[in-house]
Amino acid sequence: MTSATAVVIGASHAGVQVAVSLRQEGWTEDVILIGDESALPYHRPPLSKAYLSGKSSFEELALRSAEFYAKQRIDLLDSTVTSVDRDGRRLVLATGETLAYNKLAVCTGARPRQLAIPGTGLAGVFYLRTAVDVELIRKAAIAGGRVVIVGGGYIGLETAASLRQLGLDVTVIEAAERVLERVTAPEVSDFFTRMHRREGVDVRTGASVEAIVGDGHVREVVMSDGESLLADLVIVGIGVEPNVELAADAGLYVDDGVVIDDHAQTSDPDIVAAGDCATHEMGRYGRRIRLESVPSAGEQAKVAAATIAGKPKTITALPWFWSHQFDLKLQIAGLNTGYDEVVLNGNPTRDEDFTCYYLRSDELIAADCINRPRDFMFSKQVITQKRSVDRAELAATVTA
Incomplete structure (x- = not known):
């Protein structure tokens, strides 16, 4: 081992990008990327979409090829880190072995939030986060089967669309009064509810699950109002929780995520963090935010x-997201937190393409663009540049 080793914990999108960018920034010493899945690091967004519906193979999901890592001298280590000794700058692995580091990147990601009701341990109950999860779901997802999805967020709706396309009878249960309630305006929620119901998905809002019942294997889902829904499988998608235990045990500052500054620096000068496990103060929104994006x-x-390589840069990019459901591509620019006005371009009660612009104090802060890539690019530019907007122009194509 050389005298300057950079170790990255977590081999998903953030971890792989840290390793790749280290080489791009001129880091010539050792780079070790630790992941707890035996497969090559892979894209996660397609898991609930193209991969689940059988439109892509696992090989197509690889973020980089094995040859790439070898050429870039990025050592892949299939292991789990159990503790971080910051004073000794050393990691303890699940095997009991130790690994020294000079610089450390914590990219431990997040895990599915668990559903706290009886019956979640039955066979046929799944969470969707890894490729292995999807492979198990695909084996259980037989055409004509009945699936209950708990959670009407993006992961739940994407999974519903994929399984409906595979010919399953799909029911989505959402405890809130509308799907996507936490992240979209009512008009957008109503649109996705309409589209899913048009495709045969039974969407139930303001409903909650009391228990999952079965004899070893799930048989039915019992609702809080007493109704029972027959189910061959149940998929839970009620959000994620950041994997911060390793960082917290090491004494790093943690607050709903590993806290980082504008340079991705943690409270330890030799440790950075990135991805779903990290939370960052965003001046644009005036608060600390953990982005699952x-x-x-x-x-x-x-x-x-760049921070590890001694070439500090600043986190400045506008947050953006996307979701694919059936033939719908939703692209989201910015965060709509605290919006006080919505302007629609298009008619979500009739059209399959429209944009929902979110304003706060007359400033455009976010946009949901459904099958409107040009509006998405326009919105990113306007929000980033904080340009003034003309409501009449934004709403130009709205019809009664």
Whole structure:
């Protein structure tokens, strides 16, 4: 081992990008990328979409080829880190072995939030986060089967669309009064509910699950109002929780994520963090935010690598997200937190393409663009540049 080793914990989008960017920033010493899955690091967004629906193979999901890592001298280590000794700058692995580092990147990601009701341990109950999860779901997802999806967020709706396309009878249960309630305006929620119901998905809002029942294997889902829904499989998608235990045990500052500054630096000068496990004060929104977003993970990772390499950059990019459901491509620019006005371009009660612009104090802060890539690019530019907007122009194509 050389005298200057950079170790990255976590081999998903953020971790891989840190390793790649280190080489791009001129880091010539050892780079070790630790992941707890035996497969090559892979894209996660397609898991609930193209991969689940059988439209792509696992090989197509690889972030980089094995040859790439070898050529870039990025050592892949299939292991789990159990503790971080910051004073000795040493990691303890699950095997009991130790690994020294000079610079460390924490990219431990997040895990599915668990559903706290009876019956979640039955066979046929799944969470969707890894390729192995999807492979198990695909084996259980037989055409004509009945699936209940708990959670009407993006992961739940994407999974519903994929399984419906595979010919399953799909029911989505959402405890809130509308799907996507936490992240979209009512008009957008109503649109996705309409589209899913048109495709045969039974969407139930303001409903909650009391228990999952079966004899070893799931048989039915019992609702809080007493109704029972027959089910051959149940998929839980009620959000994620950041994997911060390793960082917290090491004494890093943690607050709903590993806290980082504008340079992806943690409270330890030799440790950076990026991705779903990291939380960052965003001046644009006036608060600390943990973004569960591949684009944001990538940007944080590039900044983290630059910090390690002694070439500090700043996290500045506008957050953006996307979702694919059936033939719908939703692209989201910015965060709509605190919006006080919505302007629609298009008619979501009739059309399959429209944009929902979110304003706060007359400033455009976010946009949901459904099958409107030009509006998405326009919105990113306007929000980033804080340009003034003309409501009449934004709403130009709205019809009664």
